[in-house]
Amino acid sequence: MSRRAQQLKVAKQKEKEWLKAQRSRDRMGTQTSSYKRHITFEDSVVLLEAAARNDIAEVAKLLQKGVTPDATNMDGLTALHQCCIDDNAEMLNLLLDYGANVNAQDSERWTPLHAAATCGHLNLVKILIARGANLLAVNADGNMPYDICDDEEALDYIEAEMSKRGVTQELIDETRAATETQMLHDLQDIALQGGDLEIPDPQGATPLHIASANGYTRVVEFLLEHHTSTDAVDNDLWTPVHAAACWGHLEVLEMLAQSGADLNAKNKNDETPSDICEDPEIRERIEQLKTEQESKRLAEAQRKRVRRSQSNNTRAQSVRRTSLRDKGLTTKKDAVEEARFRLQAQEQPTRKPNLCDANRT
Template identity: 40%
Template structure:
């Protein structure tokens, strides 16, 4: 299960910019080929510099992965979002840090990349760094900026709770992620964000909502070993027999330590 990001749509926003798939694909291909003239021409024609593929990767992500420093610089100077996350919350800096590309990481930081950004696993770029030089760079920048890494790792849960409270008060609505169809309920269930779940369940969200693979929040909670979440969802009468697109129930994908608990919860729900 991909613990993908979710969307909260607040009123008054213009929403994500729409581009034709063909144009986006051509733009990504031109960037990957390092053809700056073609990239510039496509941008003049209205291509979205932050166009993302099905995995949420932008051209800047790909340029970082490819260690194409010239394209990284060109995209950033042309307005690419240096803090845009992919479907799993990986920013371009996460990508560069994971690949060990120190000069690219340094350039991104100098141009506003957030060293305290966390992905969907709660990891900072520092947490995915594999090279000593990269770790030194990121630790130095974290110290210089006075970032509290423990607070940064908890930021997603805080933001999700704020968003959920906004929905509860009628100031927003929950929308699934455009690529994965995962909802805030899926993410909170997978990560054990109990307070977020409690608020969302007060918002009359569909407890058996499904992502693109047919997973319900219970599938996510069971798979990632979130016992308290499973109890909460079954108390709200989620469908424990729901199957994903390959015919698996939550019990089929559950962490082995949760099998007995799920069976007991099923018995309890049957009685109710």
């Protein structure tokens, strides 16, 4: 099961616990809103809880009352997402019969088909596709349902349905690129408005995490140019390098390494990016990048030492040059004074003998 599927199950369990506590408080009469608002809120909560515990009768009763089948929890999960995780075909059909949005997206833009595909629930995959599920839906990580399906039968079925609909690799690439382009435009708008480019999502992932996980090189380049942190961690202590390594995006790894990202960072499970990378060639490249980073660090340290040494030598040479210049100036001054003295002595008139004096003598 994928990392996101595990997160969905954890989120679902937490939601069950929260819903149970909420109902207990409501039974005790701890209401803080009007009766009408309370009933609306309570019905939505009860629907999600009933779907989470696979209570078909309760869900049917609520839907018959007119409760929306598209109610969401704090993570954006609908009852349809939850029954796709639980492999509950009866619940799925019931919700769809009452108009549930087959392409509803949670906070990470996962559709029910993403959930069914990643869990390998072939029967649900068939139902969803027959009911109009978008085969090319792209989640926040840039993945379509077939990208995250490890079950061979389910994957074969999805790919066969894509082929029937004339889906080409060119169309897939265009659809995926459109998501990257939209993300880039959104971030450019945020930057122009002076906004924060590192705001995390509910799982703690920053835009750089998401771009790195999906191989969005243009987005990664933009974020690095704006000096976003290469070592930010999400709730599982994953850095963008972990994300790039896990999903095998070598070009992104190299970009992050060039920007000084920590290639030895450890996540909550004490794993480095190399530890979670399944591609042996990329693991080898990560080790090479570590060596390159260390060589670069040592070379920079050497350059700093040389610059300091040159700076000290320059200062010493400057002092010596000043001393020699002063000495030279002093010698020249003395020579000029002596020459002036000699010249003055030569210019004084020599007294000639007076003929009158000689006659007197």
